[in-house]
Amino acid sequence: MSATIELADRVEIAELFARLARLLDDGRIYDINTVYADDVVVRSPRAELHGIEEVLAFLRTSKVEGEHTQHVNSDVLVTVDGDQVRASASQLVHYFRAGEAPHRSSGLRLAYRVVKTPAGWRFREGQLTLAWSKTSP
Template identity: 55%
Template sequence: MSATTIAALADRTEVAELFARLARLLDEGRYDDAHTVYTDDVVVHSPRGGELRGLAEVTAHLHRQHPEGEHTHHLHGDVQVTLDGDRATATANQLAFFYRDGQPPYQEAGTRLTYRAVRTTAGWRFDQADIALTFLRPLS
């Protein structure tokens, strides 16, 4: 395997891993760690937040959207990464469950994610996120 192929595989893996790191920080409520997955000038389009510009605005939104005692469990699948030099497009399907302390999930949401990533001095980071809600339903 050539060095170019190995480097491309490493880049794809790092970009795909951003989805897992994002899910972890959301599920663990570590919103102030958003800089580990997003650039300072990130633009997020979200069904819950509309258009959010910049890391500070995204972080503030995350803090506002999660009431005390509510938790999430995010799962990503069908991740695809397309590299273009120091940029990449990454898509995934996301399933999120919402629950409260000591209780089963009361709601689930499915979304389709289309993100753009860029190589930074700190590694790959998302600089654009488009989150499209595919379904939202209460659970019995």
């Protein structure tokens, strides 16, 4: 891969963060393959997951009845590192029940290695790092 990528590719890669947030907030976990590669590896404080099926299983068992989320991304950065493309973002996640203020919020740092697949750019390997978490009384 060259040291640069096209602007359209950068936009598509940056949009992966928004698409991931939206599908999680909407509960569309079965669309996870629209942002993750089939052989994805995700490491977080809660789990290390290998492949789409493990990610789906984790998301299915993590759902708390009646709880909703709102993911907000910022500081998205797409970089080319030799033959690899990396993307990172800061993320706030608010957990709430319909019509109520959030009862928990977290700040995370997301860092992914990104690959171009026949279906478009996808996250292949990710590290989710918890920066802080706050539970409301």
